[in-house]
Amino acid sequence: MRQSLSRGVPLVAALLMGLSTMPTAVGSADAAAPGARPGSACAPHDRPTVPGAEHQQTACLPDLTTAGLAGTAYTDTADQAGLSAKGTKNPSGVPGLQIDGYFPDTSRSNATHGWRHDAQFVIRLPERWNDGLVVTGAPGTRKQYATDALISDQILALGYAYAATDKGNSGPDFFMDGKRPGDAVAEWNRRTTELTRAARKAVAQRYGHAPRRTYMTGISNGGYLTRWQLENHPELYDGGVDWEGALWTADGGGLLGSLPVTVARALGRATDEDLLKAGFAPGSQFLWPYHEKAYWGVTQKIYRAEFDPSYDPDCPGSSAGSTAPEILAPCASDADYDYAARPSSVHRAVRRVALTGRIGRPLITLHGDLDTLLPIATDSDVYERMVTGQGRSRLHRYYTVEGGTHVDSLYDTFPELLRPVLPCYRSAFTALVSWVEDGSAPPADRTIARPTGGDVVNSCALS
Template sequence: MRVSRGVPLIAVALLALTVPGPAPAWATAARDGRCAHQQRVHVPGAEFQERACLGDLTTSGLAGTPYTDMADQAGLTAQGTRHPSGVPGTQIDGYFPDDSHFNATHGWRHDAQFVIRLPDRWNGGLVVTGAPGTRKQYATDTAISDQVLAQGYAYAATDKGNSGPDFYRDGTRPGDAVAEWNARTTQLTRAAERAVAHRYGHAPRRTYMTGISNGGYLTRWQLENHPELYDGGLDWEGALWTEGGPNLLTSLPTAVARTLGRAGDEDMHAAGFAHGSEFLWPYHEKAYWGVTQKIYRAEFDPSYDTGCPGASAGSTAEQILAPCASDAAYDYASRPASVHRAVARVALTGRIGKPLITLHGDLDALLPKAADSDVYAQMIDASGRGRLHRYYTVLGGTHVDGLYDAYPQQLRPILPCYRSAFDVLTDWVERSTQPPADHAVGRPASGNVVNSCAVNADAPGR
């Protein structure tokens, strides 16, 4: 991990497209004259970058090309989700100086990778995000990039400086890897704003921070620590880290204990997992709870069980995802002060400095809202910043929209509500239109639940 500021540009590589016969739609834009003036656009501080002038910056045009990674987006959106297309512009891929090598995208094996997309028809704004979970820079192309590009925003995303289930190995002391996530997001925001100015002749008039899960955590942290960089933020079920709890290390041990037959439903409910979410628990036992507890415990408390440090304790997918037996008894409150200090380095305070909207599904079975966004909303209120915050609970929403396809009668995707909430945020910031008060967004009795949602005070289930 090495976060640099003000590093001079070391290399600029222009991507040459050699396409025999008729060019595919995503490449045709490189043949016309409008691309010539974009060759001087660059990202300050990048160690390496390459530019491409493309006919469509959305996943409709980029799927199957080197300019996105559909596999890294798997499970985040529901099948049947409609996505905009036909947004020509320039894409810049590259990386900032770093000494870790988890991200093998493009064969670079270099972390701190980013993507910046600059639409030809720009509305004057910039949207910044960081990867959810342990994914990489293209993870939210379908969920976030497509829509904001179609609205005319420039878009920038970072891999957070480390990725994959062994991300906790980055850095030299507990908490370093997560602390880098925040630094990389700040770094990219500053660089992207300058790249936008190079492209369009002036800096963004508005910059928004947003993200899903760990990207939601980044949104919260940025608005608390660097509000001068942003005009507002949209937090989609961000992870909560507080020094004294709650945090992932206070809720997940109960889930691990249940996986191992050492805890019952009543214990899960006491830990914050919602009544009614039980049908999701078997899936999370296999896919989320064990590995998530292992990797964050290894990040903040590496001495707890050196025989089962994290994902590296397994060599197969089943072994990596399986829980460590010792984690069923993990008690964050009783761990040494050094563990709490490590969490404190990245902890949230609720002291946001710009408008923030939070969305959270009531059936989230990884980050239960009772132990997460409910608490964060209380922290914001306690800090005297409640006027800057709106909190909408999406009834039937869970942590990843892809689960809707398996449980269409019990779940609803959050993405359409996220898109609606983004419009509410921009109206709040740019037109001083007061957003609806905190409320629950009910599942409509009819209509296209995959592609529509009204985040307003009259929504069913208020």
């Protein structure tokens, strides 16, 4: 167990610093997706132009999934590291068109393709299209290829077009983008809207008509984007699946409410009981050592720097750090951080990106009850109450995944205590499509029990 935990810290550090190594993999050909219809083969004359893009590159590829793209310039397996459990089965053999590019932007945190240009995106257009489009944004501080294995592979095999954005900034210094506190996160929402509109038009160019259904989805920060888009731009989407979305509300809670006590505990100034009182789940203590080393300190300091840079201008200062230990180290001052006591300007910065619960399209939320980065009690439990308070519960389903935590890779270390959330997410997406397209209501809100047997890595029944 100690060996597994110690390996995880350098892994997270590498992701934060944007280091990239891409091992090769061999693709395989699977049967075409049921219900998908064939489109014309890739040809120069039908390669679409992405409206508003400053730069784009288009490639006709024999396989758009990670099985075929690993080790090439068309994905980045390092940016996907740590998100899925070993043994996860993904489809492959989906030919089609891939468009990589970027929209106009002034920041330079994303060095993918050697472009050193933010607002990068990827759009994938399978040859056999089912008339749908799925849009997502990168989780955490990752980039546009981060959810290729989690989301893109399955979506493409079902016949959907797929589009993902780097959110306009990435890496542990994302908070340096923009002029005002909150600008970087506000850009996430703007870039997602921008990509959705552009991708819909690119799809129409490729296939001859706009998508008949457009879905928004994502994990962690991508889940936040899903909530925000369905609240603020329901006209663009038919529904969404929110996988443990981050919660931002002007009155506090969320990350800036739960994480300061973890810094205090690391400094010996808080107890385990204090973490439980702050909302961390009873029974999640076995996950705390890993999160203390790899997540808690860096997450608190970079998001506090985004919304409240004047609290401690010397930490993280102009950067979260240049080495892994510097990046992962907490700011000691964050042990005393009290969002409620901060000036109104800080609350206004958060209010710019805050969620309200006023969703305008069907939304399914999943959250693991052992999430130790975004505790369920201070996140999705709160969001569910917000949706209900807005009178939108008819549009919402909320599933608690027993034994689920923030990243599925931790299942490999604790298989007797955890379960991957990914198979439940895939079942939730299927349920969303049936809800939207067939009027088949998903199961009522519930806890999805952790199974005692079977293929827990690749199967999950919502009911």
